[in-house]
Amino acid sequence: MTLLDLKGLETFYGASQALFGVDLDIREGEVVALMGRNGMGKTTTINSIIGLVRPRAGVINFGGKAIFGMRPHRIARLGLGLVPEGRRCFPNLTVMENLVATARGSEWTFAKVIDLFPRLGERRDQYARTLSGGEQQMLAVGRALMTNPRLLILDEATEGLAPVIRQDIWSAIRKLKAAGQSILVVDKTLSELLPVADRCFVLEKGATVFEGTPAGLTPELQDRYLGV
Numbered sequence: 001m002t003l004l005d006l007k008g009l010e011t012f013y014g015a016s017q018a019l020f021g022v023d024l025d026i027r028e029g030e031v032v033a034l035m036g037r038n039g040m041g042k043t044t045t046i047n048s049i050i051g052l053v054r055p056r057a058g059v060i061n062f063g064g065k066a067i068f069g070m071r072p073h074r075i076a077r078l079g080l081g082l083v084p085e086g087r088r089c090f091p092n093l094t095v096m097e098n099l100v101a102t103a104r105g106s107e108w109t110f111a112k113v114i115d116l117f118p119r120l121g122e123r124r125d126q127y128a129r130t131l132s133g134g135e136q137q138m139l140a141v142g143r144a145l146m147t148n149p150r151l152l153i154l155d156e157a158t159e160g161l162a163p164v165i166r167q168d169i170w171s172a173i174r175k176l177k178a179a180g181q182s183i184l185v186v187d188k189t190l191s192e193l194l195p196v197a198d199r200c201f202v203l204e205k206g207a208t209v210f211e212g213t214p215a216g217l218t219p220e221l222q223d224r225y226l227g228v
């Protein structure tokens with residue numbers, strides 16, 4: 001079943017157009033990679049989905065429901081869990097308080113989150129501001145999971161993290177996938193992203209220019225659309 005469906009999305013910032021026709025769909029249980037060079041519109045696409053910016057044209061269906069133009073908190077409540085770029089947690093709450101603060105539904109619990117990220121368990125009573133960047137990122141993922149999202153969206157979740165921590169995050173993503181979690185991932189590390197993705201969408205200048213399997217994204221296409 002299709003979980004998320006975007007068609008012909010056009011989004012502006014003031015008079016300047018950022019998206020010129022983004023098409024993307026995610027089926028239940030899939031891991032979908034959203035790719036493209038810097039400034040091609042990945043974050044704007046995510047912000048359009050979750051209602052932070054209001055697209056001017058297009059279709060956005062989530063779980064069979066039109067969510068175009070809905071307010072962000074209503075969209076979130078339908079089951080969209082975002083881990084935003086820049087890992088935002090409440091700095092003056094402890095790890096446990098951060099997780100409990102977003103709890104909604106019953107599937108994900110504090111115990112399950114620390115099972116996925118044992119480091120968070122060791123730091124349960126530490127203030128979020130005292131965590132390393134990688135631990136804060138794990139906490140941001142945990143917070144999103146505590147909302148029991150039907151779709152988890154990860155925007156550059158491994159950016160700027162030490163290699164060991166990146167591995168922990170990728171390993172968590174693989175476990176979530178194995179458990180059937182639907183995930184939309186934006187990440188620049190193709191060597192990690194492609195093996196875990198079921199399908200890829202590539203944006204160029206605010207429009208979808210490639211849709212297919214990771215195997216279909218040949219070295220030539222990678223070079224054309226993602227090369228630096």
Ligand SMILES: Nc1ncnc2c1ncn2[C@@H]1O[C@H](COP(=O)(O)OP(=O)(O)OP(=O)(O)O)[C@@H](O)[C@H]1O
Binds near residue numbers: 013016018039041
């Ligand atoms: N708040 C904003 N106001 C005006 N223009 C913006 C704003 N945010 C993004 N843009 C523009 O919209 C276009 C798409 O940017 P976006 O951040 O979505 O790209 P991206 O693919 O996520 O890039 P990156 O990988 O650098 O995060 C760019 O031209 C960018 O300059």
